[in-house]
Amino acid sequence: MLKDITLGQYFPGNSVIHRLDPRTKLISVVVYIVALFCAESWVSYGVMLAFLLAAITISKIPPKSIVRGMKPLIVILIFTGVLNLFYTDTGRVLVRFWKLAITDDGLTRAILMTGRILMLISGTFLLTYTTSPIALTDGLESLLNPLKKLHVPVHELSMMMCIALRFIPTLIEETDKIMSAQKARGADFESGSIIDRAKALIPVLVPLFISAFRRADELATAMECRCYQGGEGRTKMKLLRYGRNDFLAFLAEALLLAVVIALAFFGL
Amino acid sequence: MEEIISVEHLAFAYPGMEGQASVPVFEDLSLTIERGSFVAILGTNGCGKSTLAKHFNSILLPSGGKVYVGGIDTSDPDRIMAVRRCVGMVFQNPDNQIVANVVEEDVAFGPENLGIASPEIRRRVDKALKQVGMYEYREHAPHLLSGGQKQRIAIAGVIALEPKCIVLDEPTAMLDPRGRADVMETILRLNREKGITVVLITHHMDEAAMAQRVLVLHQGKVLSDGTPREVFSQVEKLHTIGLAAPETVELCWELNKKGYRLPLDELNPQECAQVLRDWLKT
Numbered sequence A: 001m002l003k004d005i006t007l008g009q010y011f012p013g014n015s016v017i018h019r020l021d022p023r024t025k026l027i028s029v030v031v032y033i034v035a036l037f038c039a040e041s042w043v044s045y046g047v048m049l050a051f052l053l054a055a056i057t058i059s060k061i062p063p064k065s066i067v068r069g070m071k072p073l074i075v076i077l078i079f080t081g082v083l084n085l086f087y088t089d090t091g092r093v094l095v096r097f098w099k100l101a102i103t104d105d106g107l108t109r110a111i112l113m114t115g116r117i118l119m120l121i122s123g124t125f126l127l128t129y130t131t132s133p134i135a136l137t138d139g140l141e142s143l144l145n146p147l148k149k150l151h152v153p154v155h156e157l158s159m160m161m162c163i164a165l166r167f168i169p170t171l172i173e174e175t176d177k178i179m180s181a182q183k184a185r186g187a188d189f190e191s192g193s194i195i196d197r198a199k200a201l202i203p204v205l206v207p208l209f210i211s212a213f214r215r216a217d218e219l220a221t222a223m224e225c226r227c228y229q230g231g232e233g234r235t236k237m238k239l240l241r242y243g244r245n246d247f248l249a250f251l252a253e254a255l256l257l258a259v260v261i262a263l264a265f266f267g268l
Numbered sequence B: 001m002e003e004i005i006s007v008e009h010l011a012f013a014y015p016g017m018e019g020q021a022s023v024p025v026f027e028d029l030s031l032t033i034e035r036g037s038f039v040a041i042l043g044t045n046g047c048g049k050s051t052l053a054k055h056f057n058s059i060l061l062p063s064g065g066k067v068y069v070g071g072i073d074t075s076d077p078d079r080i081m082a083v084r085r086c087v088g089m090v091f092q093n094p095d096n097q098i099v100a101n102v103v104e105e106d107v108a109f110g111p112e113n114l115g116i117a118s119p120e121i122r123r124r125v126d127k128a129l130k131q132v133g134m135y136e137y138r139e140h141a142p143h144l145l146s147g148g149q150k151q152r153i154a155i156a157g158v159i160a161l162e163p164k165c166i167v168l169d170e171p172t173a174m175l176d177p178r179g180r181a182d183v184m185e186t187i188l189r190l191n192r193e194k195g196i197t198v199v200l201i202t203h204h205m206d207e208a209a210m211a212q213r214v215l216v217l218h219q220g221k222v223l224s225d226g227t228p229r230e231v232f233s234q235v236e237k238l239h240t241i242g243l244a245a246p247e248t249v250e251l252c253w254e255l256n257k258k259g260y261r262l263p264l265d266e267l268n269p270q271e272c273a274q275v276l277r278d279w280l281k282t
Helices: A022-038 A042-059 A063-087 A104-130 A133-150 A154-184 A194-200 A202-225 A244-265 B049-055 B077-086 B103-114 B118-131 B147-159 B177-194 B228-232 B235-240 B247-257 B269-281
Strands: A093-097 A100-103 B003-014 B023-034 B038-042 B064-069 B087-090 B165-169 B197-201 B213-218 B221-226
Touching (some): A022 A042, A022 A244, A042 A104, A063 A100, A100 A104, A154 A202, A194 A202, A202 B087, B003 B049, B003 B197, B023 B049, B023 B064, B023 B197, B023 B221, B038 B049, B038 B177, B049 B165, B049 B197, B103 B118, B103 B147, B118 B177, B147 B177, B165 B177, B177 B197, B213 B228, B221 B228, B221 B235, B228 B235, B235 B247, B247 B269
Parallel strands (some): B038 B213, B087 B165, B165 B197
Antiparallel strands (some): A093 A100, B003 B023, B003 B064, B213 B221
């Protein structure tokens, strides 16, 4: 069951999007999110969706894996949809039971809001799927570099993020192993109330944490052995450089934002 | 021959937990390792093998005596990086040594720490990956590789620092037979072709038999020291501390107990077969 989590996973590839500078992709995602929140109408949603689908096609990421990544978020999606459905009291009433009414405005809002979340998540997935975590943290480090002047430990933060991402699959595998071991000794994770199930997880979490600490200790030793001494004086194998494609990506993003804002301006 | 590691009257104790006395590991240990050699260190659990290895790299510092690596005192705080560039370490669990999510980025981690220019890092990474035979996997994610492959990536990560010596602390303990054979072959090749000094800490007698020299540690002291043939033929001595000789030697030793007179220096099945055949003929 834990194998379904694809959060923060990278799919190696060689598409145009894979080869973009990570900084371009990071900025693009921010611009894309801003555009998404400026989009208010069906037309602008259509533009956003077209852009997203085009990006997914170019990236050659199998759409299935994006859908799979959505699974853990189903609860949030349903919650948002239902809340918007009942919370809107303007517009024509479609259905009414007890004190709750579903209006046509509410229905529109519910669809648009869940759509927005779906597009938001797919957009950010596209970033993590096409960018290796190291490139991602490199990009972030480089974008946040000005903050070093304010004594923000930018390198340390990006190193931590990189290691955290590296260990997600390892720890998931470990959790699976511990769960199997506890099941073999009669632990029951599937029945009982929510509280019972949460309690049943304690014998999984304790060994998981102990092993995570041991791993951290060994990793720290191994890093020291490989001459790690913080960000000071460190160089990179892959230097970040903006290319022609990055320029085109920025252009496309700017165009998208302009179109969405223009559409909002004309009330579409 | 010139020595690369020299341990002089090393004393070390792990600090005790609250209220308990500290645990001495070494009281007076002296040994040297020659440049370009392949030394295997054997010993039962808790004999100080791993503790000794950590002294070769300034991870642990002696509480008495000195450890010199390439002529540098490991306890000199200003020279720690020089020590670590000279001696690389590979540990038992490959998962806990790999820092990055992409093979080549992980191999680049060490050289990046040294502040080397980018094209030179690229060259070293490609060279290191080719030396361990993992060049085709350079863009893979490490967690999808087998244990043996991950361990070879860890070795590549160390040789990308271009050390003169690599210390491997039970590198094959978590691997399947296939992975073990691949890792051993890589280690042997690095030693023979690149002249890198190898210190291999192991529990596997057949791996130790591939070395030029075997050191047996027991309770913080050197119990035996010599070529594999010399060390393994002292079967009784190994048995007293709970170790066993390679199976081929054990077989001949058992036969000798029944009154046969066989030599005790056959390190691999071929040699053993030859000895038995010669003996049957006479």
